[in-house]
Amino acid sequence: xxxxxxxxxxxIGLFTFGGGYAMIPLIxxxxxxxxxxxxxxxxxxxxxxAESTPGPIAINCATYIGYKQKGFLGSLMxxxxxxxxxxxxxxxxxxxxxxxxxxPLIANAFQGIRVGVSLLIVNAGIKLFNKLKKNWLAYVLIxxxxxxxxxxxxxxxxxxxxxxxxxxxYSLLKKKDVTQDAD
Amino acid sequence: MPIKEIxxxxxxxxxIGLFTFGGGYAMIPMIxxxxxxxxxxxxxxxxxxxxxxSESTPGPFAVNIATFIGFQQYGVFGALAxxxxxxxxxxxxxxxxxxFYRKFSxxxxxxxxxxxxxxxxxxxxxxxxxxxxxxxxxxxxxKNLDLASLDVIAIVIFLIxxxxxxxxxxxxxxxxxxxxxxxxxxxxxxx
Numbered sequence: 001x002x003x004x005x006x007x008x009x010x011x012i013g014l015f016t017f018g019g020g021y022a023m024i025p026l027i028x029x030x031x032x033x034x035x036x037x038x039x040x041x042x043x044x045x046x047x048x049x050a051e052s053t054p055g056p057i058a059i060n061c062a063t064y065i066g067y068k069q070k071g072f073l074g075s076l077m078x079x080x081x082x083x084x085x086x087x088x089x090x091x092x093x094x095x096x097x098x099x100x101x102x103x104p105l106i107a108n109a110f111q112g113i114r115v116g117v118s119l120l121i122v123n124a125g126i127k128l129f130n131k132l133k134k135n136w137l138a139y140v141l142i143x144x145x146x147x148x149x150x151x152x153x154x155x156x157x158x159x160x161x162x163x164x165x166x167x168x169x170y171s172l173l174k175k176k177d178v179t180q181d182a183d
Numbered sequence: 184m185p186i187k188e189i190x191x192x193x194x195x196x197x198x199i200g201l202f203t204f205g206g207g208y209a210m211i212p213m214i215x216x217x218x219x220x221x222x223x224x225x226x227x228x229x230x231x232x233x234x235x236x237s238e239s240t241p242g243p244f245a246v247n248i249a250t251f252i253g254f255q256q257y258g259v260f261g262a263l264a265x266x267x268x269x270x271x272x273x274x275x276x277x278x279x280x281x282x283f284y285r286k287f288s289x290x291x292x293x294x295x296x297x298x299x300x301x302x303x304x305x306x307x308x309x310x311x312x313x314x315x316x317x318x319x320x321x322x323x324x325x326k327n328l329d330l331a332s333l334d335v336i337a338i339v340i341f342l343i344x345x346x347x348x349x350x351x352x353x354x355x356x357x358x359x360x361x362x363x364x365x366x367x368x369x370x371x372x373x374x
Contacts, residue, residue: 086240
């Protein structure tokens, strides 16, 4: 079982191109349909957890499913499995990468790639925006985050914390309102 | 072995892993601050190029960049330290959450905190995206805008990739990178 967890997530790690969401169909096929380790509702819960905790979705899913199956050792094996392919591939690539960067054709390719990547990041922002619960606070926080980051006023870590603290205060105040209304 | 430097590498990526909400891209500015400031990467351009490499290889971006920078700095031990650092926060947090899931998901404080973090991340991504678009087509950063350095080819590439990604929203990002690479090779070599 431990070995199977490792091997399963090794395969998932190996074939997850283009971000964590690419592995969702793989997990559905291998883990839900074929093995029945978790059901669909639980998988939706896992995705919700993965999105609301820090860290890459792939790691979060592996740790959670591994833990549910075989406790701590299970989560360790699953996480190790999902990380190992990228770890090995990146180390191999590092050797070639620096050697070929001077080549003019490769340099031109990267010039184009830099433009393409900037669009990927804008797209990631749009996707996240579409999933957002939209109220006035959300719009205010988007603008605050945008302005603080555009000119690098303070480190990103603090910008994220500002959002969290404001969200927390807002939910506390709203709750107070509700209980007072009830009185 | 430079134990102290490797420890700093581990702690830096632990911090990055701890603040990665909303997918890997949200951590780009943080990586930029930490990694360029420590002198582990020469410039933001290298980081952007690495994003493309990471998208074209399997595995989460966070793990890829940690492995890459760790390996560049201190070989296999550096790669291990950085990767362990970036993975450990999620590992610990999920192990705890897996036990107390019902309590965690129903907790109003956690939900409140996240309701604030998510829009902030959207704002961060918008600013980072805009910054990189400007960098791509003007080759300067937003603080020293200079229209004289306008790169028309970059604008053409940007528009083509934009149209493709709007027409085929489900297209794997790997293909968008491939298209920009091919456009980069042909257009910059021709003109």
